Amino acid sequence: MKSKSIVISALIVIVSIIIIFNLVLAINFFNGDKSQKIQSSTIQEAYDPQINPADFTTKISNKYLTFTPGTTYIYEGKVEEGIERTEVYVTNNIKNVMGVNVLEVRDRVFLNKELIEDTKDWYAQDKYGNVWYFGEDSKELIDGKVSSTKGSWAAGYYGALPGVVMKANPQVGDVYRQEYFPGEAEDMGEVVALGVKIKVKYGSFTNCLQTKDINPLEPGDEEYKYYCPEVGGLVYEVAIEDGEFQQLIEVRKDSGKNQPAKSVEEPIQELKKDITEQEAIAIALREVKGKVTDVAIEKKFGRAAYVIEIDADNGPETDVIIDIETGEVLGIET
Numbered sequence: 001m002k003s004k005s006i007v008i009s010a011l012i013v014i015v016s017i018i019i020i021f022n023l024v025l026a027i028n029f030f031n032g033d034k035s036q037k038i039q040s041s042t043i044q045e046a047y048d049p050q051i052n053p054a055d056f057t058t059k060i061s062n063k064y065l066t067f068t069p070g071t072t073y074i075y076e077g078k079v080e081e082g083i084e085r086t087e088v089y090v091t092n093n094i095k096n097v098m099g100v101n102v103l104e105v106r107d108r109v110f111l112n113k114e115l116i117e118d119t120k121d122w123y124a125q126d127k128y129g130n131v132w133y134f135g136e137d138s139k140e141l142i143d144g145k146v147s148s149t150k151g152s153w154a155a156g157y158y159g160a161l162p163g164v165v166m167k168a169n170p171q172v173g174d175v176y177r178q179e180y181f182p183g184e185a186e187d188m189g190e191v192v193a194l195g196v197k198i199k200v201k202y203g204s205f206t207n208c209l210q211t212k213d214i215n216p217l218e219p220g221d222e223e224y225k226y227y228c229p230e231v232g233g234l235v236y237e238v239a240i241e242d243g244e245f246q247q248l249i250e251v252r253k254d255s256g257k258n259q260p261a262k263s264v265e266e267p268i269q270e271l272k273k274d275i276t277e278q279e280a281i282a283i284a285l286r287e288v289k290g291k292v293t294d295v296a297i298e299k300k301f302g303r304a305a306y307v308i309e310i311d312a313d314n315g316p317e318t319d320v321i322i323d324i325e326t327g328e329v330l331g332i333e334t
Contacts, residue, residue: 047177049161051098056124058094058103062131064209065166066232067103067123071253073233076201077246082112086246097134098156100124115141116299119151129168133179135160140297142304147297153181165189166227170209178213188214198226198236200247205230212240275327277306283327284308284320293317301330 060067073088086109093104102122109117118141122134138151155162160181167174174191193210205228215221226236231251238245275283281292284306294309306322321330 047161047180049163051100051155051162053099053101055127056100056102056132057127058101058124060103060123060125060131062125062129062166062168063229063232064170064227065131065234067105068232068253069103071251073231073248074250074252075234075237075246076249077244079111079244080242084246085110085113095122097122097154098162100134100162102134115144117141122154123165130164131166132162133165134162135179135181142297142299147304151185153179153185160185163187167191170194170211183217186216188216190214192224196226198228200236200249202231202235202248202250205235208235274325275306275322279327280306280322280324281308283322283329284310287320287329287332288315288318289313290318297324303330305330 067090069090069092071090075086075088077084086107089106089108091104091106095102095104102124105121105123107117107119107121108115109119117138119136119138121136123131124134125131135154136152137154138149139146140148140150153160158181160179163178163180164176165178167176170191172191172194176189178187178189179185190212191209192212195206196208196210197206198204198208207230208226208228211225211227213223213225220241222240224238224240225234227233228235231248233248235248236245277295281295285292288310290310290312292308293311294307296307296309298305298307300307300321304324306324308320308322310318310320312318316334319333321333322328323330
């Protein structure tokens, strides 16, 4: 009888321990979940610029980044695919984004003389002299036809917020968010040096500002940029990883006669896509087993093609190139 009581007592103790253990696990689970939510919320709420439209102007006069309507900055550099040329034209166009009047700056990129990107960027300057970036209307083109508008965003929509692209009084070590469209555009800037001397094709400059652009969404995608008061803007940029660069080669100031051709507002023709993105992914995965990490449309081998980036199961990161009209596999690159 005594042994039976001992067994029952032992069972009660064991059951109690199990109940207490599970209770502790449950508490930790819910507390952990709560703390995780708080942490995520804190990260999300950490960037919350207070935008008062009355504090902004479309007159961009920051000494390192001045936008005077009618001015065109022309940059050129050698990249892996050939010669890249960028024309940045300051328009007179005013838009309203997030209740703020912003100045529209048109940015066109040419590769081997072919227009591959046509973008309208929106800027405003606050009362302290900081230059803010409010978004962009971006079009990527192949053979004059729009292939993608993926880079487009506007502050105030889908969680996107404006960022500072140039501080009024930059100091070494300053880190600032240049744009914020969660998961799409999260570039940040860091002030690296002041009083820098630099020589480019357009001229030699002193007292320049050196910054580093960082893309948290693509680790390793970093650039050094140099802004000079003598120009009131960017004179040189270089990718840290591969050394590809662009330098200022010309500045035009006019009243309109040398304006670039009209931007592609509403393209007459979108790029013809007989093969859908999902069909292209399926074709690519038949060629290379793995996880798809990116899909883009580019000009490859003289043809418009899907470039399906795959983290291969048994090999390096691989690009499968697929013709967007026929579904033909044009190539596989590692």
